[in-house]
């Protein structure tokens with residue numbers, strides 16, 4: 001649901017876009033008909049390393065908008081490490097291609113995952129709640145380990161990859177609106193603020209497009225929420 005507006009916004013700015021999706025019928029006819037779009041219909045973790053490297057060859061930016069389907073199978077079935085394994089394998093594929101300039105890797109994550117570089121304030125209750133989620137909800141643990149991979153294994157000195165982990169708060173399907181980007185969450189876990197998927201897509205598109213914005217947020221985990229003034 002976030003990948004779709006992201007693709008639409010990139011195409012509207014004349015980027016050439018290659019998508020890896022397991023269900024291409026979910027893309028609109030208008031998007032599929034755009035000559036700047038290439039669709040690879042595959043379940044991303046089923047690709048071999050060689051296929052993965054081939055598909056992302058020549059891409060200046062790679063974005064993962066993956067997320068577990070919110071039903072019993074999606075939450076508790078395989079692949080439990082969907083986001084982590086995809087992050088790891090996409091990064092390996094970037095390195096395998098040995099690009100001459102660092103590739104931007106953008107990971108869609110969640111405000112519920114803390115930035116290991118910062119001492120983000122959480123109350124005792126929130127820390128207990130997050131610890132419980134880590135143990136009972138595999139997707140939460142998966143989001144955490146995907147972030148760990150970027151911090152610990154890719155780091156800041158990788159000559160082929162620069163990364164940014166975008167952390168939206170509560171996602172909605174409203175239209176684009178003013179939004180705010182901050183270093184860390186400003187509200188508690190149970191009092192989250194809405195963020196439209198379109199706004200997440202807009203911010204990711206801006207990160208890809210604007211060198212200055214990228215330099216500001218690379219190796220960081222920006223939190224995105226709709227502006228208060230955009231709330232009716």
Ligand SMILES: NC(=O)c1ccc[n+]([C@@H]2O[C@H](COP(=O)([O-])OP(=O)(O)OC[C@H]3O[C@@H](n4cnc5c(N)ncnc54)[C@H](OP(=O)(O)O)[C@@H]3O)[C@@H](O)[C@H]2O)c1
Pocket residue numbers: 001002003021022023026043044045065066067068069070078079082083108109110111143167168169170171172197
């Ligand atoms: N919901 C919230 O309020 C919220 C808040 C903050 C962050 N997030 C995070 O944001 C991310 C994306 O959110 P979203 O609402 O845009 O997600 P979404 O609409 O559920 O999209 C998830 C994508 O992942 C794909 N996918 C799921 N399981 C897969 C598998 N096993 N193999 C290959 N592809 C798979 C889905 O493919 P199909 O379309 O074929 O199923 C879909 O394209 C998630 O990681 C979520 O944790 C969510």
